[in-house]
Amino acid sequence: MTKIAELPRNEAGIAVALDELAAAFGERLLTGQAICEQHGHTTTWIDTQAPDGVIMATSTEDVSRAVSICAAHKVPVIAFGTGTSLEGHVNAPAGGICIDLMEMNQIVAVNAGDLDCRVQPGVTREALNTHLRDQGLFFPIDPGANASLGGMTATRASGTNAVRYGTMKDNVLSLEVVLADGRVIRTGGRARKSSAGYDLTRLMVGSEGTLGIITEITLRLQGIPEAISSARCSFPTVQAACETVMAVIQYGLPVARIELLDADVVKAVNAYSKLTLPGTPLLLLEFHGSEAGVVEQAETFGMLAEEFGGNGYAATTTAEERNKLWQARHDAYWAIVGLRPGCKAVATDVCVPISRFAEAVTAAQARAAELGLIAPIVGHAGDGNFHASLLVDMENAEEVARGEAFVKWLAELAISMDGTCTGEHGIGQGKRSYLTKEMGGAVDVMVTVKAALDPHNILNPGKILPE
Known part of the structure; x- marks a missing residue:
C-alpha cells in the first residue's frame, strides 16, 4: 500500500x-x-x-x-x-x-411542485430514488456506488448522467453545515436563484469536509422521462469512438449518458457476463424525452456513428432490452477485476476538454503498455472524463511504483491539456501534489479560506491542500 x-x-x-x-x-x-x-x-x-x-x-x-x-x-x-x-x-x-x-438518513421533505427535496446526509442516492419513484421524480446524479448524498455533496460527485444533468454543484440548492467551532449555518433557501451575498453553497460543495460538516442538503430533482432510449455501437478504434462523441456533442444531440468502454473492458465483460460483443471499443448511450423524440435521437446517433466506422448498432426503448444493453457497463468493475485475480483494481480519473479526449485516452493506453501495466479504461465520454483501472499486485513494490508513476503521468497529462487531475474522485490525500500545478495561485486563496473558517485545522486535516 x-x-x-x-x-x-x-x-x-x-x-x-x-x-x-x-x-x-x-x-x-x-x-x-x-x-x-x-x-x-x-x-x-x-x-x-x-x-x-x-x-x-x-x-x-x-x-x-x-x-x-x-x-x-x-x-x-x-x-x-x-x-x-x-x-x-x-x-x-x-x-x-x-x-x-x-444514521442521519431521513428524507425531511419532498416538494414535488418545486422539484426539490431536503435530505439528511446519510440518505443514499438509491434510497432517495426509491422514495421518489411513486411521485414521478428522480435524482439524476449517479456516481456508480450507492454513496451517501452528504458524501456526494462533499466530494462534488457526478457520474454517468452528468452530460445532461450536471454534477452535484449543479443540483444542490442549499446546505445546512456545522462549522469548525460548532456553529450551524444555512447557505441558502429553496429559490432557484439568488443574488444575496457570497455563494457559500458552492464553496461547501466539493470541500471534502475541510470547511464544514454537511448535515442537511436541499436538492434539485427531475421528472422521470416519458420515454428512455438506449443505444450501443462498436468502433474499430478508440479514436473513432471518441470522434463520434465529439460529433454527438457538436451536433447538439441531447444525450443523457454516453459511456466509452475500451477493447480491454469489452473483452473482460464478454468473459464475465457471457456476452458476445465485438472485442473493440464500445459506446453506450441513453436518451431521455418523449416517445418520438428518443427514437429520433437514437437514429441520429446511429447515422453519426456510421460516419466514423461504427458497427453493431442497436437501440431499444423497452426496459428489459435497455438493461441488457447496459449490462456491459454495470458489470465493468467486476469484469476488470477478473482480468487479474488476486490483484487490486486501483481506479484513477482525469478530465480533459472534449476536443482532447481521444488524444488523452489513446496516450493513456500507450503509456500503460510502455510501463507493462494492465489499465482498462472506462469513460464518461460526454464530458471528457475517464477512469483507468490499474490492476496491481500490491505485494510487488516495483509494480506498485510503476502504477504510481502512471497515475502521476496521467494527472500531469490532463493538466497540460487544460484539463484536471480529477474529474469526479476528488483530491483527498492521493492527488494533493497536483493541485498547485493545476490551480496555481488560486491554491493560496483556498489556504486563506481554510484558515479563516478552520483556524486550528481540525476539519479533515491532511486533505486537498498541499503541505
Whole structure:
C-alpha cells in the first residue's frame, strides 16, 4: 500500500476529548480497533489511518456538540458517509474523531411542485430514488456506488448522467453545515436563484469536509422521462469512438449518458457476463424525452456513428432490452477485476476538454503498455472524463511504483491539456501534489479560506491542500 505521512498528534487533547465525548454520547462513542479501522479504510491503495473514536451521530445537534468538544481541545474531526470515496478522504492522519453520519438518513421533505427535496446526509442516492419513484421524480446524479448524498455533496460527485444533468454543484440548492467551532449555518433557501451575498453553497460543495460538516442538503430533482432510449455501437478504434462523441456533442444531440468502454473492458465483460460483443471499443448511450423524440435521437446517433466506422448498432426503448444493453457497463468493475485475480483494481480519473479526449485516452493506453501495466479504461465520454483501472499486485513494490508513476503521468497529462487531475474522485490525500500545478495561485486563496473558517485545522486535516 502507498504510505501517506502521519501528521503530528495532539495526544493530550485527544484523551480529554474522548472523555468528554464519552460523557456526552455514551454508547454512541465507539473506540474499538476494528470499528475505527473500518472508518479510516480507503478503497484505493493508500494505507488506512484510523481515527481514535467514532461518534454515531443522529442529528445536527449531535454533530454540533461533537465538533464543539473537539474544537475546544483542537482535536481533528473527519466526517464519514458510506466510505466509497477513492482518494483517502476518510483517513485520519493526525488521529482524532470520526463522525459517522449514516444514521442521519431521513428524507425531511419532498416538494414535488418545486422539484426539490431536503435530505439528511446519510440518505443514499438509491434510497432517495426509491422514495421518489411513486411521485414521478428522480435524482439524476449517479456516481456508480450507492454513496451517501452528504458524501456526494462533499466530494462534488457526478457520474454517468452528468452530460445532461450536471454534477452535484449543479443540483444542490442549499446546505445546512456545522462549522469548525460548532456553529450551524444555512447557505441558502429553496429559490432557484439568488443574488444575496457570497455563494457559500458552492464553496461547501466539493470541500471534502475541510470547511464544514454537511448535515442537511436541499436538492434539485427531475421528472422521470416519458420515454428512455438506449443505444450501443462498436468502433474499430478508440479514436473513432471518441470522434463520434465529439460529433454527438457538436451536433447538439441531447444525450443523457454516453459511456466509452475500451477493447480491454469489452473483452473482460464478454468473459464475465457471457456476452458476445465485438472485442473493440464500445459506446453506450441513453436518451431521455418523449416517445418520438428518443427514437429520433437514437437514429441520429446511429447515422453519426456510421460516419466514423461504427458497427453493431442497436437501440431499444423497452426496459428489459435497455438493461441488457447496459449490462456491459454495470458489470465493468467486476469484469476488470477478473482480468487479474488476486490483484487490486486501483481506479484513477482525469478530465480533459472534449476536443482532447481521444488524444488523452489513446496516450493513456500507450503509456500503460510502455510501463507493462494492465489499465482498462472506462469513460464518461460526454464530458471528457475517464477512469483507468490499474490492476496491481500490491505485494510487488516495483509494480506498485510503476502504477504510481502512471497515475502521476496521467494527472500531469490532463493538466497540460487544460484539463484536471480529477474529474469526479476528488483530491483527498492521493492527488494533493497536483493541485498547485493545476490551480496555481488560486491554491493560496483556498489556504486563506481554510484558515479563516478552520483556524486550528481540525476539519479533515491532511486533505486537498498541499503541505
